[in-house]
Amino acid sequence: MRKRISTLLLAGATAIALAGCGSGGGSDTAGVAGVAEDGKITMGFSQVGAESGWRTANTKSVQGAAKDAGIELKFSDAQQKQENQIKAIRSYIQQKVDVIAFSPVVESGWDTVLKEAKNAKIPVVLTDRAVDSADTTLYKTFLGSDFVEEGRKAGKWLVEQRKDDAGPVNIVELQGTTGSAPANDRKAGFAEVIAADPKFKIIASQTGDFTRAKGKEVMEAFLKSNPDIDLLFAHNDDMGLGAIEAIEGAGKTPGKDIEIITVDAVKDGMQALADGKINYIVECSPLLGPQLMDLAKKVVKGEQVPARVVTEETTFTPEQAKEVLSTRQY
């Protein structure tokens, strides 16, 4: 019995090894990353997780676009853990995929695994989130939103809205996961714009881990320790939605007593915006799949690509939200 099992395992392992060779084509003989004889590109994609509706839409966009572009996609979900992501990237290197794309969970700690990819001559494309590595040759390009700009857009709207207000304007901030690029950058961009006028004061700022549950819990505490909150800036819609429940629980009206600005524009968030519970949403579009596949084809062919590609995005007011709500994909 035991012997039979080990034979089966061996057969399975061989099959996997063969599959790996088949898709990788001549990548180990040719100097440039290889494309198999049939021209089919294999991409290894490591996703952060499925922590929000935004992320799910991003996943679907990547999967859909890969299918349309005829690229074979190996997909893995890191469940918000960097070690899972590093493991996934290592396994893609072993499988000799043609290109690796990933959204880093956090900004730091990627040098070693990216060097391994570079040594294996597999080009890497960062999507949606950046890494803070000093060596920019470790990846070909970074496709994604400009989080600092998103923070600035949120700040500009606030400054414009309150230009006739003598102040002070007391602001609380719900940050994303500590150490993540969107949290760091949105915070920086927002702070940069509102620093121009001393009437804007961030009186409390805590992490809500990009989740509704934490957003609600932290906002409850803010409401108790700070009686005069004028505005909430949440780094994503989900935390804002949690905070709305906390504000309602405190007997205040979200959108009126406390104005809310969020980032992302997922469907639940847009619904709240249309209902007047959120006042302004800065879009952070997850639909970057088609752009990613174009870039992947270019880097595999060895063509030059810009080091930074920004996804196209806009902002929404309640009126605009009502118009586009029915056609919102995610």
Add this chain to the structure above:
Amino acid sequence: MSALLRHRLFWPGVVLAGLLLLNVLMTRNFLAIEIKDGHLYGSLVDIARFGAPLILVALGMTLVIATGGIDLSVGSVVAIAGALACLRIGDLNDQNSVGGVLAAVGISLGLAVLLGGWNGFLVAGAGIQPIIATLILMVAGRGLAQLISDGQIITINSGPYKLIGGGYWLTLPFGIIVVLVVLALTAFLTRRLALGLLIEAVGGNAEASRLSGIRARGLLVTVYAFCGLCAGIAGLMISSNVSSADGNNAGLWIELDAILAVVIGGTSLAGGRFSLGGTVLGALIIQTLTTTIYSIGVPPETTLLFKALVVTVVCLLQSPAFRAKVFHRRRRPSASSTASEGKVKVPA
């Protein structure tokens, strides 16, 4: 005085009081409780309300640990229960129908009991070490939760379901009432009936208890199933509070908080002894700590360090060896040890 000092819950109590005092100093009206929209409203209510799921999970964990075991899978069971309930409710034609919500709640809790019982079977029936037996469900369970929710966050809009974790009944948060009921039942079963004694006997020496006629296997399965049930209820509360189920993040790391709460409360990880009151106190310390961090504005980058420091202080204060060393040295100048007993409180 010395009797109070020797009480095993004295030092955790001091830490909780210290945390509350810190909050009072930093925030005015921290202890104030008012009636808003017909229910109690205030920071203390928040601590009890957000602490409710942790207290429940920790209660189940206490009994498991008392048998000399451990249950790492509670976080996954939390996620599974929430995901299954929200999935069922999302499929209802009328999400506000009480019957449909009750059915969904019943199915989720049934599954939670089943998963707990499965752990119990692996431990008692198959003789696998508890840490490994429950590790299986810890890892696989989160996958199961995502399978149920299809990797998405399920958002629902159901009044009756909202009551469990976010609603109020007789001005009290419903979650707290649930905790009180479960706590009272557990205390009655374990302290007024022989069940607690049997659990401690199994935890103290499984073989000796079996030889003395205790049916250890059945008992273990029951205890693990109870732990699963507690985690299931906690999962319903967490998902109900935000009207959505998040297979990835719901109950993440709650098993560690629960174990910590149990240990702070004076239950021995070796088994054979447990304290329900201590566990509740431990869970309240952890939740108060979290609320304190938000209220006094500890920067997010240093949150974990701050938590670690407080937990270290609690554990050191709990250690008789540490107390004897530190406080003995200070006491030495004064001649009689009984006279200085009262001063021991000062350094805390």
